[in-house]
Structures are given as C-alpha cells and as structure tokens.
Amino acid sequence: MSDSGYAIDVHGLNKHFGSKHVVKDLSLQVRKGEIFGFLGPNGSGKTTSIRMMCGLLTPDSGTGQCLGYELVRDADAIKRNVGYMTQKFSYWDDLTIRENLDFVARIYQMPNRREVVDRTLENLGLTTRASQLTGSLSGGWKQRLALAACMLHEPQLLLLDEPTAGVDPSARRDFWEELHRLAARGISVLVSTHYMDEAERCHKLAYIAYGQLLAQGTAAEVIAGQALSTWAISGDNLSSLSQALHGLPGVAQTVVFGGALHVSGNDDALLETTLREAIAGKPLQMTRVATGLEDVFIYMMNRSSDNFGPPP
Amino acid sequence: MMRWPGFSVARWWSIVLKEFLQLRRDRITFGMIVGLPIVQLALFGFAINTDPRHLSTAVIAAEHSEFTRSYLAALRNSDYFDIVATLPDEAAGRQALAQGRVQFVINIPAGFTRKLLRGERPALLVEADATDPAATGMALGALNLIAQSAMRKDLTGPLARLQAGPAAYDITVHRLYNAEGNTQYNVVPGLMGVILTMTMVMMTGLAMTRERERGTMENLLATPVRPIEVMTGKIIPYVAIGLIQASIILLAARFVFHVPFMGSIAAIYIAALLFIAANLTVGITLSSLAQNQLQAMQLTMFYFLPNLLLSGFMFPFRGMPQWAQFIGNLLPLTHFNRLIRGILLKGSGLAELWPSLWPLLLFTCVVMTVAVKFYRRTLD
Ligand SMILES: Nc1ncnc2c1ncn2[C@@H]1O[C@H](COP(=O)(O)OP(=O)(O)O)[C@@H](O)[C@H]1O
Ligand SMILES: [Mg+2]
Numbered sequence: 001m002s003d004s005g006y007a008i009d010v011h012g013l014n015k016h017f018g019s020k021h022v023v024k025d026l027s028l029q030v031r032k033g034e035i036f037g038f039l040g041p042n043g044s045g046k047t048t049s050i051r052m053m054c055g056l057l058t059p060d061s062g063t064g065q066c067l068g069y070e071l072v073r074d075a076d077a078i079k080r081n082v083g084y085m086t087q088k089f090s091y092w093d094d095l096t097i098r099e100n101l102d103f104v105a106r107i108y109q110m111p112n113r114r115e116v117v118d119r120t121l122e123n124l125g126l127t128t129r130a131s132q133l134t135g136s137l138s139g140g141w142k143q144r145l146a147l148a149a150c151m152l153h154e155p156q157l158l159l160l161d162e163p164t165a166g167v168d169p170s171a172r173r174d175f176w177e178e179l180h181r182l183a184a185r186g187i188s189v190l191v192s193t194h195y196m197d198e199a200e201r202c203h204k205l206a207y208i209a210y211g212q213l214l215a216q217g218t219a220a221e222v223i224a225g226q227a228l229s230t231w232a233i234s235g236d237n238l239s240s241l242s243q244a245l246h247g248l249p250g251v252a253q254t255v256v257f258g259g260a261l262h263v264s265g266n267d268d269a270l271l272e273t274t275l276r277e278a279i280a281g282k283p284l285q286m287t288r289v290a291t292g293l294e295d296v297f298i299y300m301m302n303r304s305s306d307n308f309g310p311p312p
Numbered sequence: 313m314m315r316w317p318g319f320s321v322a323r324w325w326s327i328v329l330k331e332f333l334q335l336r337r338d339r340i341t342f343g344m345i346v347g348l349p350i351v352q353l354a355l356f357g358f359a360i361n362t363d364p365r366h367l368s369t370a371v372i373a374a375e376h377s378e379f380t381r382s383y384l385a386a387l388r389n390s391d392y393f394d395i396v397a398t399l400p401d402e403a404a405g406r407q408a409l410a411q412g413r414v415q416f417v418i419n420i421p422a423g424f425t426r427k428l429l430r431g432e433r434p435a436l437l438v439e440a441d442a443t444d445p446a447a448t449g450m451a452l453g454a455l456n457l458i459a460q461s462a463m464r465k466d467l468t469g470p471l472a473r474l475q476a477g478p479a480a481y482d483i484t485v486h487r488l489y490n491a492e493g494n495t496q497y498n499v500v501p502g503l504m505g506v507i508l509t510m511t512m513v514m515m516t517g518l519a520m521t522r523e524r525e526r527g528t529m530e531n532l533l534a535t536p537v538r539p540i541e542v543m544t545g546k547i548i549p550y551v552a553i554g555l556i557q558a559s560i561i562l563l564a565a566r567f568v569f570h571v572p573f574m575g576s577i578a579a580i581y582i583a584a585l586l587f588i589a590a591n592l593t594v595g596i597t598l599s600s601l602a603q604n605q606l607q608a609m610q611l612t613m614f615y616f617l618p619n620l621l622l623s624g625f626m627f628p629f630r631g632m633p634q635w636a637q638f639i640g641n642l643l644p645l646t647h648f649n650r651l652i653r654g655i656l657l658k659g660s661g662l663a664e665l666w667p668s669l670w671p672l673l674l675f676t677c678v679v680m681t682v683a684v685k686f687y688r689r690t691l692d
C-alpha cells in the first residue's frame with residue numbers, strides 16, 4: 001500500500017456501454033479526511049464512475065488507486081476497506097433490520113459482531129424495531145440504515161451515491177453533520193449529490209456532465225475557474241427580459257433565481273454595457289452579485305452539451 | 313474460523329444463513345416444496361403406457377439349428393427385439409440384466425430342436441427386466457405371435473403336422489424385479505428424479521437472478537464475498553429442501569403406491585443427495601447465465617425437457633434411438649432413474665450402482681466449475 005496522501009487517485013478512466021461513451025478520461029484526486037462532492041446532472045456518469053472505483057465495473061482504460069490499492073488488480077482489498085452505499089437501496093427487504101446488519105457484520109468477518117450490530121441499532125434508534133422486516137421501512141429510514149450498514153466494517157473510505165435523495169431537510173442536516181464528524185476522524189468521503197446546499201458543505205467538488213469532468217477543486221476554485229461575472233436584475237416581467245437577452249453580446253446565460261434574474265458572462269465590461277442598454281427606460285434594477293456555484297454549474301452544463309452532449 | 317486462500321467459512325456461512333432466513337419467509341417456495349411432489353405424484357402416479365421397440369436382447373443359444381436361427385430372425389424382424397449380445401450361460405445373462413445392459417435374455421436350451429421334432433413341446437426361456445413394465449409388456453406379448461409365424465414357415469413337408477397346434481413349443485417368461493408388472497413401481501421412483509430436477513433447478517435458477525433484479529446483487533458484489541462462497545452457500549438450503557421432497561416421495565411410494573423397497577434406505581439417500589447436488593449446480597449455473605427471472609425459467613424448461621423425455625422416465629431408455637441414448641447418458645436424471653430403480657426394485661448394492669454413481673459425481677464437479685467461471689464478479 002503506497003502512501004500518496006490520497007484516498008482516491010484515478011487517472012484517465014474510461015467506460016463504454018456498447019457504443020455509448022459514459023465516462024470520458026476521468027481523473028480525480030480525493031485527499032484523506034476530505035469530503036469530496038461529486039456533482040452532475042442525471043445520466044452524467046457519476047454512478048458509473050463510483051462503481052469503477054469500488055471494483056463493481058471494470059474500466060475500459062485508465063489506472064488508479066483507492067486507499068493505495070490498485071483498481072481491478074486489488075479489487076478484493078478495495079472491497080474489504082471501502083464502504084459503498086448504492087444509489088438504489090440494496091439491502092434485503094425480506095430480512096429484518098438486525099438480520100441485514102448481522103449479515104454485513106459476518107461477511108466482513110467483524111470480530112465483535114454482536115456488539116457492533118447492537119451499537120449500530122442503538123445509534124440508528126432502531127433497537128426496538130430491530131426485528132421488523134426491512135422492506136417495511138420508509139425511504140428515509142432505509143437511507144439511514146444503508147449508510148449505517150456500509151459503515152459497519154469501519155471503512156477508511158466511503159463512496160456514497162446520492163445518499164440524501166428523497167430525505168427530508170432535517171435528516172439531511174443530521175447526515176451532513178455525521179459526515180463531517182467522520183471526516184474529522186480521518187475518514188475520506190466521496191459523495192454524489194444533486195443538492196447545491198450540499199455541494200457547499202463539501203471540502204472539494206467535482207462537476208461532471210455527459211461523462212466529462214468539467215471542474216474540480218474547492219467551491220471557490222470551481223467558481224473562479226469559469227471567470228464569470230454575474231448581475232442580478234429584479235423587477236417585473238423577467239421572463240420576457242430573459243428571452244430578449246438571449247444571444248446578445250456578452251450574455252452567456254440567464255437563470256431565474258427566486259425574484260431575480262441572474263445574467264452571467266465572461267466579458268464583464270461587454271455584459272454590463274449590454275444589460276444597461278437592455279433595461280434602459282424599464283422599471284428594473286441591476287446589481288453585481290458574486291457568481292454562485294449554481295450559476296457556474298448551469299454554465300458548465302450548457303457549454304458541455306454544446307461540446308459533448310447529444311443534439312438538443 | 314477456518315481460512316484458506318479464496319474461501320472463508322465465515323463468509324460462506326453468512327450466505328447460508330441469509331438464504332435460510334429468506335427461504336423461511338418465502339411462502340410460495342415453501343408451498344412448492346410440499347405441493348409440487350404431491351401434485352406430480354397424483355398426475356404421474358397413473359401409468360404412462362408406451363409401446364417401445366428395439367429393446368436390447370441377449371441370446372444364450374445352447375444349440376444352433378435351422379429352427380433357432382429362424383426363430384431369432386423372426387425376433388429381429390418383429391422390431392421389438394434387437395439382439396445385441398450372445399452370452400455363454402445363464403449367469404452371464406443374469407448379470408447383463410442386473411446391470412441394465414439388456415432388457416431380455418432369451419435362452420434356447422440344449423436339445424431344443426430334437427424335442428421339437430419329436431413333438432415334445434420344448435420350453436424356450438425368456439427372462440425379462442420388468443422393472444419398467446411398459447417397456448416389456450408389449451414385447452412379451454409379441455413373443456408368442458413371433459413363435460407361431462416362425463414355425464409356420466419352417467415346419468413344412470412331413471413336419472407340417474406340427475403346425476396344427478398354436479405353437480410347437482412353450483415360451484416360459486420370467487419377469488425379474490417387478491413380477492406383477494406394476495407400472496407404478498416404475499413410475500413412482502422415477503417421479504422422484506423428475507420432481508427433484510424441476511424444483512431444484514427452478515429454485516436455484518432464480519437464486520442469482522432474484523438478487524440481480526432486486527438490485528441486491530450490487531451490494532453483494534461490493535462485499536469481499538467470493539463466487540464460490542456465494543454459489544455453494546446459496547445451494548445449501550436447497551439441499552435440505554431436496555431431501556425433504558425426496559422423503560415425501562419415498563413415503564408416498566411406500567405407503568400409497570406400495571412400491572417394494574428392496575435396497576437400503578441409506579443407499580437411496582446417498583443417491584438422492586448426489587442427484588440433488590448435480591441439479592443444484594445446474595440451477596446456479598443457469599441463474600448466473602440468465603439476465604432476469606424469466607430467462608432463468610426458460611433456461612430451466614430448456615434443461616428440464618430433455619431430462620424428462622430422454623432419461624428413460626417417459627420412454628424406455630433402451631427403446632430410444634442411439635443419438636437420444638447418447639444425450640440421455642449425459643443427463644443426471646438418466647443415471648438417477650437407474651440408481652433409484654436399481655435400489656428400490658432390484659436391491660442393488662454399491663457395485664451395481666457405481667456405473668450410475670460416478671457420472672453424477674463427475675457431472676456435479678464439471679458443472680460447479682462452470683458455474684464459478686460464469687459468475688460475474690462485476691456489473692459489466
Ligand atoms: N449497465 C449499464 N448498461 C448500459 N448503460 C448504462 C448502464 N449503467 C449506466 N448506463 C448509462 O450510462 C449513463 C451514465 O449513467 P450513471 O453513471 O448512472 O449516471 P448518474 O449516476 O450520473 O446519473 C446513462 O446514460 C446510463 O443510461
Ligand atoms: Mg447515479
């Protein structure tokens with residue numbers, strides 16, 4: 001086991017399904033003790049990438065290590081040391097909660113199996129429902145059970161595929177607090193998500209669209225990397241303004257955010273001129289705002305669909 | 313816990329436990345375990361009548377004369393009998409019957425022709441393996457007719473007077489093993505193999521595809537569990553089920569159909585255990601080949617049909633064309649049918665059973681290897 005300081009270090013991973021190029025030249029580094037957010041629209045290849053990292057899919061090309069173990073070659077060691085939470089709940093509905101946890105503890109050959117299972121049940125608050133069939137749990141509870149189960153064998157690296165999809169906000173907050181506690185203990189986490197607020201809670205981010213990794217780094221780095229300036233316009237009839245702005249010089253994109261229209265572009269001076277002309281004589285105000293992650297993600301996705309995606 | 317490269321008993325046991333727990337909660341499967349043997353016994357317990365031909369026959373000819381030659385020619389022409397061997401004595405004949413190499417032994421005693429010409433009505437001894445009465449019944453019926461027509465042709469001139477009677481000699485038939493010609497004696501033990509084939513292959517055929525369809529396979533694959541542990545762990549509970557089914561059928565055979573139990577119960581269970589293992593490996597292989605449960609069911613049927621048709625359960629094995637016998641010999645059910653009939657009806661011991669035991673062992677090992685080879689360790 002080499003000690004590169006990286007929990008995940010992969011280079012040039014590719015994966016095809018038939019003629020479909022689902023992951024393209026993915027290179028990604030996750031440091032130990034880091035919470036790494038993996039973002040991207042549906043079907044962009046997040047699940048496929050994660051599956052390659054934990055040995056469930058064989059990359060067509062590329063190399064990499066998880067916890068210092070070589071992908072493919074050391075698949076067994078990776079499986080023993082990584083906790084993987086699948087996007088779709090994948091524990092056994094026809095086993096009870098305790099039986100599921102017990103199965104996991106046995107399969108990882110935990111020496112103190114009973115104790116670990118009891119403690120997990122207690123932490124989950126499921127001790128009294130331990131002999132209930134897992135299939136009867138609600139979505140949120142299944143999510144929590146799955147997370148607890150994939151951490152049962154105390155892995156040093158967690159790969160979590162949309163762990164908070166369909167979970168209510170307060171449960172999500174608890175979940176993220178737990179993730180930060182784990183990270184503080186030196187456990188590394190790669191977590192894919194859809195939620196922007198969650199993206200901001202990660203130490204590092206990667207954004208993937210159509211199989212292409214478009215940006216990687218801290219939130220600030222990702223935002224800075226696109227060199228966008230953004231103006232917020234408020235007032236009435238914003239949707240017709242949005243249409244009118246399309247294609248004008250300096251305007252890269254328009255996005256409605258609550259009561260305001262965010263307009264972004266790469267050439268700040270040109271954008272400002274265009275906007276001032278556009279709102280002249282109308283009851284609208286414009287202010288410069290900091291470009292947010294969401295602006296950047298939308299920008300990147302639109303650009304990538306021009307470059308790599310299917311025809312709109 | 314015991315450990316050696318690639319296999320962990322602890323992990324294997326976790327799979328076994330999980331399968332037992334899931335099985336316990338699966339009412340439909342449980343119903344099948346008990347219901348299927350009962351329904352099948354009721355359906356097939358009735359005779360399946362057939363009129364098989366080309367049955368292998370051995371001849372012990374103590375003398376060669378024109379009459380014996382023409383009689384044997386008539387036998388051959390009848391389509392019922394294929395003379396496959398000429399044996400020196402009765403002991404050799406008995407052995408050939410016991411091993412199932414021939415269905416009939418026709419014994420032409422010394423002095424037959426002389427007695428015939430003197431009008432002493434000599435006896436022609438026919439020994440038949442009546443284990444499967446369907447296979448022997450019609451052929452035995454044909455024997456007398458054949459005798460008459462053969463005589464008519466040969467007894468001419470001064471001997472024509474001998475034609476007068478129904479036949480100039482007697483045919484003595486010894487039905488061995490199942491003297492009363494009771495079809496159920498044959499069908500009911502045969503049914504054991506058929507039911508076990510169907511339920512074992514079907515239930516394990518679904519074992520892997522079920523995990524795949526429910527998405528739990530992804531979880532299983534993400535753990536360090538190994539293919540051999542999953543495969544063997546998953547079939548263990550079905551071994552128990554197979555033995556329960558075998559017991560149900562044996563009880564019915566004994567107390568409902570009054571099938572004689574000539575051999576030892578231990579031998580029956582050893583044969584059953586081997587046969588169950590053979591079928592489970594088939595099931596688990598099919599289930600790693602199949603993409604979904606429907607495909608698994610189709611593959612099960614695809615496997616089941618030749619077993620049903622070519623194993624000697626439906627049609628007497630020796631009556632089938634060569635190519636069908638060849639395929640039949642590759643199928644576990646064929647060998648199990650020989651074993652179970654041998655044990656129950658003939659009281660065969662290990663020595664006589666061995667020719668049918670080793671093919672089952674070999675089959676199980678080969679198929680298990682294939683199963684592990686075909687197990688997909690990734691989701692690719
Ligand atoms: N096993 C598979 N066979 C064929 N195509 C697949 C398979 N798994 C995923 N895909 C396709 O690959 C693309 C990426 O999927 P996925 O990795 O699940 O994306 P994400 O997790 O980002 O939503 C999708 O277009 C999906 O349809
Ligand atoms: Mg996904």
